[in-house]
Amino acid sequence: MIKKIPIAELQPGMYLHDAICGWRVEPIFSFRFKVVDAGQLERLRELGVREVYIDTALGDDLPGAPTEEEVRRALEAELVNLASCGELPIHHRLAAQEEIAAALEIHNHASRLIRQLMTDIRLGHQVEFDAVGEALSSITDSVLDNFGTLIQLGQLKTADDYTFQHCVGVCALLTGFCRLLEFNRQTTYDVGIGALLHDVGKMRVPLDILNKPGRLTAEEFDAIKLHVDHGRDIVAGVPWVGATALNVISHHHERFDGTGYPAGLRGTEISYVGQMAAIVDVYDAITAERVYHRAMEPAEALRKLHEWSRFHFNEELVAHFIRSIGIYPLRTAVNLESGLIGIVLEQNPADLARPVLLAVFDARKERPLSPYRVDLATDSWDRILGYVNPERYGIDVGRCLQAA
Ligand SMILES: [Fe+2]
Known part of the structure; x- marks a missing residue:
């Protein structure tokens, strides 16, 4: 299981899965390894790492730490909150x-x-x-x-x-x-x-x-x-x-x-x-x-x-x-409560969590759909659960948008 812990809790014997750092550090440091000594912990701190993900299947656990999935769900909820406060965002729509x-x-x-x-x-x-x-x-x-x-x-x-x-x-x-x-x-x-x-x-x-x-x-x-x-x-x-x-x-x-x-x-x-x-x-x-x-x-x-x-x-x-x-940028594939998978076509400046979509796939029936528009702001009771990787459903976003 992948869990998130503060760097202070990282100990030799734990398996480092990913680090949370203000910039992309792969070119400097491999982030997948079993921690064996304090020198590695020091190096991570020097790089500005404050929190890390550990893999408990490959190393020691920290009981009570949130799982990657729990962190992901919390982040998604925070983003949806962000979407409904502050000044009106820019009205993005797919360019002609x-x-x-x-x-x-x-x-x-x-x-x-x-x-x-x-x-x-x-x-x-x-x-x-x-x-x-x-x-x-x-x-x-x-x-x-x-x-x-x-x-x-x-x-x-x-x-x-x-x-x-x-x-x-x-x-x-x-x-x-x-x-x-x-x-x-x-x-x-x-x-x-x-x-x-x-x-x-x-x-x-x-x-x-x-x-x-x-x-x-x-x-x-x-x-x-x-x-x-x-x-x-x-x-x-x-x-x-x-x-x-x-x-x-x-x-x-x-x-x-x-x-x-x-x-x-x-x-x-x-x-x-x-x-x-x-x-x-x-x-x-x-x-x-x-x-x-x-x-x-x-x-x-x-x-x-x-x-x-x-x-x-x-x-x-x-x-x-x-x-x-936009919390769901244009061309992002999202899954809806109804099981539909859609691609974001246009932002709704009044509520970034309810954009206009192109529905392309039915995940419950596991089959592609003849694409159609869904405007979550006006004509749907449905709601977005989160973004998904389109490849998982065999969706070619570019081709879907061209065909639409
Ligand atoms: Fe630079």
Whole structure:
């Protein structure tokens, strides 16, 4: 059985199944092993791990600790609560083909620009920052106007080109987040510039470390951490990178409990936009396919962020971020009390727990359905129990949506 326990309760003899940490740590540390000595516990604490999951079939138990399923149910209930409080979220709906095509063009253009800029920096070429500023400002403007569709392009990410796509992905997500928080256009624009440049310092990290598929040594991880300082150095003195953008670059790896880097800032010592950037950076990273981990479903990633927010992020901001995407993001497969499996087509801003769905499968009869729309806000007594992995039911989400 998988159970969740605080790090203080972890003892030699227990089998570590997963760690709850403010960033994805697989490249640094394997998280599936039997704990044998105190040195391993110390290393986990150093990495900022505050809670862990243990596998009681493979190691010692902690009686009374909640099971993974109990934790999951509690998280789901907390998310549904989040959905019904606060200001009105953004009204997301599946984009039409032409909107997707336009967003793709923006996305590709932005990725190319960022790639060019970053490659020039890596090769030590002189960067014409005035020209780059103009190009980035036009991109940021387009992102501001199209972030809803750009967020949906997140699923197009591939393992290659990760760094460039990540910059554009973070820019779209952060822009949507700013919009939900009703930032003015200028501030949103400055945050967008910071997002596009937030990892520019990675171009001074040796490529063999940056792209290493295996686990990183402590020294290699230190070299990666330096990308934040490198980034600040690169943009120092560039007139169009203002204080807001600089805060995004400087603070995107700080953690609310002080376990982040480079400065180990805590709470409100971290700028507000830096706290926002930290959340979005992790969300975009864990939903991407990488050499060392599979892409996590957006719904699953939001639950992880919520779980981690107890220590590592500003909890209130995580709640806002989740609301900026929807607790059941577009294209998420969900199961209903009636046994229907549906795919989220459109958010209901008044109640994120009751979106518009495309019903595609009947889990009770174990058979696919001729797809039809279900609007949980108006025409159904049914309700969502949680998100499900569509593969479990043989559902191809892309194909279902195309056929609908
Ligand atoms: Fe980074």
